[in-house]
Amino acid sequence: MPEWLAALKTTVGEDRVLDSPVDLVAYSYDGTFGQGMPAAVVLPETNEQVSAAIRTAGLYELGVVTRGMASGLAGGSIPTQRDIVISLTRMNQILEIDEENLTVHTQAGVVTADLQAEVERFGLFYPPDPSSIRQSTIGGNVACNAGGPRCLKYGVTGDYVLGLTAVLADGRILKTGGKPIKDVTGLNLRQLFVGSEGTLGVITEVLLRLIGKPKYVRTAVAHFPRLEDAAQLVKVTLKQGLVPATIELMDATAIACIEDAMHLGLPLDIEAILLIECDGLDEQPVQNDIETVAGICTECGASQVAVAKNEAERAKLWHARRSISPALARQAPNKLGEDITVPRSEIPSVIRSIKQVSVKYGLPVVIFGHAGDGNLHPNILFDRDKPEHRETVELMAAEVFKIALDAGGTLSGEHGVGSFKLPYMRQALGTTSLNIQWRIKQALDPQNILNPGKVILPS
Amino acid sequence: MVAAEGLAPTRSTEEEVRHCARCGLCLSACPGYRQSLSETDSPRARVALQKALREGLLDLSDEGVAEAYFRCLLCGACAFVCPSGVAVDRILEVAREELSRKGYLPDTLAELTSRILQYRNVAAEENADRLIWAENLVQPPTGLGKNSADVVYFVGCVASFFPRSYTIPQSFVQVLDRLGIDYALLGGSEWCCGYPLLLNGDVESARELIQHNVEAVQAMGANTVIFTCPSCVHFWRQAYPQVLQVDELDIRIQHATEFLADTLETNDVELGEMSLRVTYHDPCDLGRKLGVTEAPRSILRRMPGLQLVEMPENRENSRCCGGGGNLESLSPELSGVIAAERVRQALAVNAEIIVSACQQCERTLSAAVRAQHLRVRVEDVVQLLLKALEGIDA
Numbered sequence: 001m002p003e004w005l006a007a008l009k010t011t012v013g014e015d016r017v018l019d020s021p022v023d024l025v026a027y028s029y030d031g032t033f034g035q036g037m038p039a040a041v042v043l044p045e046t047n048e049q050v051s052a053a054i055r056t057a058g059l060y061e062l063g064v065v066t067r068g069m070a071s072g073l074a075g076g077s078i079p080t081q082r083d084i085v086i087s088l089t090r091m092n093q094i095l096e097i098d099e100e101n102l103t104v105h106t107q108a109g110v111v112t113a114d115l116q117a118e119v120e121r122f123g124l125f126y127p128p129d130p131s132s133i134r135q136s137t138i139g140g141n142v143a144c145n146a147g148g149p150r151c152l153k154y155g156v157t158g159d160y161v162l163g164l165t166a167v168l169a170d171g172r173i174l175k176t177g178g179k180p181i182k183d184v185t186g187l188n189l190r191q192l193f194v195g196s197e198g199t200l201g202v203i204t205e206v207l208l209r210l211i212g213k214p215k216y217v218r219t220a221v222a223h224f225p226r227l228e229d230a231a232q233l234v235k236v237t238l239k240q241g242l243v244p245a246t247i248e249l250m251d252a253t254a255i256a257c258i259e260d261a262m263h264l265g266l267p268l269d270i271e272a273i274l275l276i277e278c279d280g281l282d283e284q285p286v287q288n289d290i291e292t293v294a295g296i297c298t299e300c301g302a303s304q305v306a307v308a309k310n311e312a313e314r315a316k317l318w319h320a321r322r323s324i325s326p327a328l329a330r331q332a333p334n335k336l337g338e339d340i341t342v343p344r345s346e347i348p349s350v351i352r353s354i355k356q357v358s359v360k361y362g363l364p365v366v367i368f369g370h371a372g373d374g375n376l377h378p379n380i381l382f383d384r385d386k387p388e389h390r391e392t393v394e395l396m397a398a399e400v401f402k403i404a405l406d407a408g409g410t411l412s413g414e415h416g417v418g419s420f421k422l423p424y425m426r427q428a429l430g431t432t433s434l435n436i437q438w439r440i441k442q443a444l445d446p447q448n449i450l451n452p453g454k455v456i457l458p459s
Numbered sequence: 460m461v462a463a464e465g466l467a468p469t470r471s472t473e474e475e476v477r478h479c480a481r482c483g484l485c486l487s488a489c490p491g492y493r494q495s496l497s498e499t500d501s502p503r504a505r506v507a508l509q510k511a512l513r514e515g516l517l518d519l520s521d522e523g524v525a526e527a528y529f530r531c532l533l534c535g536a537c538a539f540v541c542p543s544g545v546a547v548d549r550i551l552e553v554a555r556e557e558l559s560r561k562g563y564l565p566d567t568l569a570e571l572t573s574r575i576l577q578y579r580n581v582a583a584e585e586n587a588d589r590l591i592w593a594e595n596l597v598q599p600p601t602g603l604g605k606n607s608a609d610v611v612y613f614v615g616c617v618a619s620f621f622p623r624s625y626t627i628p629q630s631f632v633q634v635l636d637r638l639g640i641d642y643a644l645l646g647g648s649e650w651c652c653g654y655p656l657l658l659n660g661d662v663e664s665a666r667e668l669i670q671h672n673v674e675a676v677q678a679m680g681a682n683t684v685i686f687t688c689p690s691c692v693h694f695w696r697q698a699y700p701q702v703l704q705v706d707e708l709d710i711r712i713q714h715a716t717e718f719l720a721d722t723l724e725t726n727d728v729e730l731g732e733m734s735l736r737v738t739y740h741d742p743c744d745l746g747r748k749l750g751v752t753e754a755p756r757s758i759l760r761r762m763p764g765l766q767l768v769e770m771p772e773n774r775e776n777s778r779c780c781g782g783g784g785n786l787e788s789l790s791p792e793l794s795g796v797i798a799a800e801r802v803r804q805a806l807a808v809n810a811e812i813i814v815s816a817c818q819q820c821e822r823t824l825s826a827a828v829r830a831q832h833l834r835v836r837v838e839d840v841v842q843l844l845l846k847a848l849e850g851i852d853a
Binding site: 021087335 | 480486498507516543544
């Protein structure tokens with residue numbers, strides 16, 4: 001047994017270290033098609049064990065790749081042979097739900113859906129709802145600053161992080177933030193770790209702000225013959241001061257893809273379907289809100305608007321949106337799902353430009369997203385077993401990123417950078433920003449052992 | 460190879476593996492993963508291992524490969540939730556088949572195979588002793604010693620040989636007698652249905668058992684065969700016609716709950732008061748795999764005073780009791796913690812009784828209840844139904 005492995009087993013406990021070929025394959029991937037075999041896997045249960053693993057890695061100059069359920073979409077938790085993987089899934093205790101201060105203190109490995117269900121038992125609400133909510137952990141959500149449909153009204157994961165515990169590259173355990181809502185005592189270190197994707201420290205505990213649970217939700221679906229009119233609906237609604245929880249967009253490519261796979265009877269001669277939800281404390285105001293939005297839809301040129309009267313109808317309206325993933329999977333074995341975010345006003349022109357990329361390169365692109373916050377998911381469909389596809393996908397992704405940046409947008413709204421988006425970072429952020437990020441990285445991780453080769457590169 | 464070719468193939472397993480998007484949603488549905496919390500115990504890993512095996516990154520003989528596939532309940536929850544429609548259950552069955560064929564079946568499971576082939580039952584008991592459970596009933600079941608009947612009750616190995624499960628056939632024959640059904644018991648002519656061999660990746664060895672059982676039922680002149688065991692009925696319905704290379708058997712194959720729900724409805728049978736708060740645990744082979752979820756519930760709803768509460772994971776989304784896939788033989792610890800979790804879910808809805816329709820679920824869940832000293836009973840639908848029928852006479 002190599003010396004580093006023996007040391008790892010001694011410091012964190014033999015039964016918490018996996019190193020069989022089968023285990024290494026099991027920990028070699030994330031939610032993408034990428035893959036890399038790690039040197040070993042650690043399944044810690046305490047902050048101290050995480051610290052011991054990191055110290056050992058530092059001693060033997062091994063990288064540390066942290067993961068929860070590995071549903072990430074940017075290659076952020078894919079290891080290399082020189083990395084040990086720290087899987088936090090067994091750190092899954094909810095430590096405290098504070099009903100007085102509306103906070104929850106939890107270990108990082110709790111599944112986000114479980115956390116949501118648990119706080120809801122107390123009538124409380126943790127709003128962020130990434131679509132991977134059942135197969136991602138809260139630690140991963142914080143490390144990637146996950147979003148989701150509800151973020152239009154409620155904000156993203158980072159907006160709920162009051163404090164966190166992170167194990168640093170030298171093994172020290174940092175606790176930052178706390179229950180006070182306002183806190184300007186020094187730099188805001190907790191937000192530095194939000195979205196850092198395991199490059200600055202290993203987040204092992206988080207303290208989250210909660211709100212009261214909205215009791216009523218009403219849903220509407222509108223068909224728009226013209227994309228521009230759908231964009232207009234978003235603008236007019238928000239300008240009126242009405243903030244729906246969700247405005248989801250499916251463009252013509254998504255509608256065609258769903259219809260092709262699922263035969264739901266969706267019209268193929270329209271450019272967009274919007275799915276809108278309003279929520280709140282009392283039934284009548286929520287009902288008024290959704291009817292107001294439905295009215296605006298019609299004014300903006302919707303050819304058809306439906307408002308769900310009950311939960312069954314709501315489920316029906318969501319059916320098309322929920323069918324996108326299965327439909328994509330039936331079209332091609334692989335997909336590259338991006339999550340560019342652009343100013344809302346640019347959505348129509350950006351979608352049209354992406355469609356041209358699809359025509360130019362000949363691979364289908366299916367576009368849907370969160371219209372309310374300009375976050376689009378163009379999914380390039382391909383077959384990884386065809387080498388020519390792999391090259392084409394790279395070229396297409398580069399063009400999609402350029403379109404987003406030219407429109408004043410950004411590479412990623414909620415998936416993160418990981419390794420997949422690294423080549424585009426200079427273009428997106430510029431030299432000065434990259435240089436500052438690298439210096440922050442060096443200050444916290446001088447040996448560059450934490451998720452090396454991801455997010456932040458030497459500059 | 461029957462399993463591989465058998466259970467509704469649409470794409471090759473290579474093609475299925477290629478379509479896994481690695482989204483990880485199956486982890487949320489996998490009872491084994493949810494307890495072990497290690498990716499190695501996940502459906503996604505088992506799919507990835509197939510890919511690694513094909514690409515030469517791994518070899519079947521590598522430590523942990525066989526264990527990865529046999530430390531699984533084959534409960535089918537992963538395939539059910541897969542948004543990409545990947546037939547993970549088929550991938551798992553084919554993997555077991557390959558491991559078995561190439562000699563990597565774990566020892567405890569290999570012993571099970573040879574037991575079944577030698578004794579014609581899973582218990583390594585004298586097969587002629589299949590009806591011991593019938594001996595101490597006050598009224599001998601009318602189905603004993605018949606040469607012909609419309610209906611055959613196929614008891615299954617566990618209920619025939621494991622004393623803790625005797626109550627299920629004992630209750631069921633009394634129910635049949637009270638309802639005046641003309642049925643027969645096969646006794647020593649009943650052989651293991653062959654399902655455990657499918658779980659061991661060796662359906663081919665089940666051929667003789669399958670042929671024998673069909674002939675035994677036909678010899679009774681029966682048009683219907685009824686099962687209290689969901690695994691037997693699932694296997695009879697799905698594998699028997701394929702092994703015998705027919706479109707469908709010339710015999711109606713029904714689970715006891717389907718048969719009883721029909722009979723109670725047709726004859727408008729009145730039941731006695733049952734003031735109980737119960738939850739129904741759907742057996743994987745009955746609910747998710749055969750879609751029989753409403754028949755057992757309709758029987759329970761006929762009982763006056765009975766309050767049926769659902770666990771959040773119910774019907775096709777039911778969570779396996781821990782007793783599936785022969786996991787119990789390989790890893791009783793993992794099987795035990797999975798069962799304990801299911802019991803916890805039942806307690807969370809304040810059920811007094813966990814009702815199921817499977818002797819294996821009943822056994823696994825009861826063991827967890829005993830191990831944890833919990834205050835909840837586990838009973839089969841037929842047990843409750845017998846009490847409700849007796850209640851009318853009382």
